[in-house]
Amino acid sequence: xxxxxxxxxxxxxxxxxxxxxxxxxxxxxxxxxxxxxxxxxxxxxxxxxxxxxxxxxxxxxxxxxxxxxxxxxxxxxxxxxxxxxxxxxxxxxxxxxxxxxxxxxxxxxxxxxxxxxxxxxxxxxxxxxxxxxxxxxxxxxxxxxxxxxxxxxxxxxxxxx
Amino acid sequence: xxxxxxxxxxxxxxxxxxxxxxxxxxxxxxxxxxxxxxxxxxxxxxxxxxxxxxxxxxxxxxxxxxxxxxxxxxxxxxxxxxxxxxxxxxxxxxxxxxxxxxxxxxxxxxxxxxxxxxxxxxxxxxxxxxxxxxxxxxxxxxxxxxxxxxxxxxxxxxxxx
Numbered sequence: 366x367x368x369x370x371x372x373x374x375x376x377x378x379x380x381x382x383x384x385x386x387x388x389x390x391x392x393x394x395x396x397x398x399x400x401x402x403x404x405x406x407x408x409x410x411x412x413x414x415x416x417x418x419x420x421x422x423x424x425x426x427x428x429x430x431x432x433x434x435x436x437x438x439x440x441x442x443x444x445x446x447x448x449x450x451x452x453x454x455x456x457x458x459x460x461x462x463x464x465x466x467x468x469x470x471x472x473x474x475x476x477x478x479x480x481x482x483x484x485x486x487x488x489x490x491x492x493x494x495x496x497x498x499x500x501x502x503x504x505x506x507x508x509x510x511x512x513x514x515x516x517x518x519x520x521x522x523x524x525x526x
Numbered sequence: 527x528x529x530x531x532x533x534x535x536x537x538x539x540x541x542x543x544x545x546x547x548x549x550x551x552x553x554x555x556x557x558x559x560x561x562x563x564x565x566x567x568x569x570x571x572x573x574x575x576x577x578x579x580x581x582x583x584x585x586x587x588x589x590x591x592x593x594x595x596x597x598x599x600x601x602x603x604x605x606x607x608x609x610x611x612x613x614x615x616x617x618x619x620x621x622x623x624x625x626x627x628x629x630x631x632x633x634x635x636x637x638x639x640x641x642x643x644x645x646x647x648x649x650x651x652x653x654x655x656x657x658x659x660x661x662x663x664x665x666x667x668x669x670x671x672x673x674x675x676x677x678x679x680x681x682x683x684x685x686x687x
Contacts, residue, residue, distance in 0.1 A: 386578050386586040394577040416555040416574065417547050421684055425547040426624045427595050431588025462580065463587045475684050521581055521634050524559045 374439040375521030381492050382460040382517070387435035392512035398432060402453065405485070407443060409436040412479045415523035421464040424474040429508050432482050433498045437512035441494035448489060460496065461514040462521065474500065474507040493517055534560035534617035541682040543678070548596035559593060561600030563614065566646070568604060570597040585635040590669050593643050594659045595627050598673035601645040602655035609650060620673040622655065623682065627659045630679045635661065635668040653677055 375388045375398065383391045390397040400409045408442040410430065417428045443453055474480070481501040488495040493515050500508040536549045536559065544552045551558040561570045570593065578589045600648040601658070604614055642662040649656040655677050661669040 382581050383581050384582055385531055387588045392577055392579075394575075408537075414555075418553075419546050420543050420678070421545055422620070423682055424628070425589070427548045427592025430591040430595065430627055430629075431586075434588050434591065460581070462612050462634075463629075465628070465630045466587070467626070468589055468591075468624075468625045470624050473623075473679075517581070518634075521584055 367437070368389045370503065371401040371403075373453075374453050374458050375445050376401055377454060377456070378442075383493045388439060395524055396431065396435070398435045398439070400436050400443065400484075402443060406453050406486045407436065407440040409439070411482070413476055416474070416487050418476055419473075422476055424476050424480070424502075426468070426470055428479075428526070429474060429500055430466060430468045432480065433500065433503055433508070433510035434512060436464055436482045436484055437466075437496040437498055437510070438455040438463065438514055440486060440496045440498075441514035444486045444489050444494055459512070462517045463495040463512060464515045465513040466510065467512070468508055468510045470508050472505070474477050474502055474505050478503045487511075531590055531614075532562040532564075534562050535551065535604050535614050535619050536560055538619040539603075539621055540614060540615070540618050545594065548589070548592045550602060556594070557592065559596045559600070561597050561602060562602065564596055568597065568601040568645045569602070570635075570643045571640050572643070576637070577635055583637055585637050585663075586627065587629070587631055587686075589633060590593060590631070590641075590661055591627060591629045591671070593671070594629055594671035594683055597643045597645055598627075598657040598659055599669070601647060601657045601659075602675035604628065605647040605650050605655050605657075615685055621678040623678045624653070624673060625676045626674040627671065628673070629669055629671045631669050633666070633668050639664045650670075
């Protein structure tokens, strides 16, 4: 185990489910977001590219929604593992998908500094996890999210695999 | 005026605000979404790339949220113009930004076919437009969204421009 940084959930998704544009380690074109525990919260960090803008100087809202979404799915997986008595890295991580996503954009998010996405588990059950998230940049919260994650249904195992 | 396809809102955003990753005509790396009226609804169409996936065979939810978001901003601009007695192309389009975004993912969205995002104006005032949206693929609705759009605040005119 790496003692310098906790394990990232996304590094333990099974290979078949590690192609997500937002957080799949096997998606070379994607964002490759990583979700890690910090105490009872999870944290992910991401520095947007210059083209990921809404208007010049500010981060694209769709990117912020995407980061919240993937970080929430990772958080749900991490929470499900903790509920089962395991930590990230002990076993393949379960794969959750998004049932509902809500993002409130509180103020424009400046482009340049690293974004920090922090998440908290609000409710958890065998099938569903509700995650709250905040996006921080340069010490201020610019967006808040709430995401309902559900266990990946069997219908998402693609028929051609 | 092109008689074969109605004008797209995004082609009439002022150059300084036409760099959005989701819909800016001047963003070479972006999605370049186009929003057009079809009667009282607006429509945008987009075919996801193979890497824009959640898990193999299905479209990335963050992309769906992004398409709903940009199409809703375009719809808000188009609705504001209609409220002022103008149609798309009569003048530069006003630029709205997202205050809140909600997406319900009703079922997995298969990768391959073109997505059609349809939107309706639910409420409109000088400052704010509420837009409802549905994502269609192969004749079925896979996601629904509601977006609150507000006129772009002066604070989003980047200081370095």
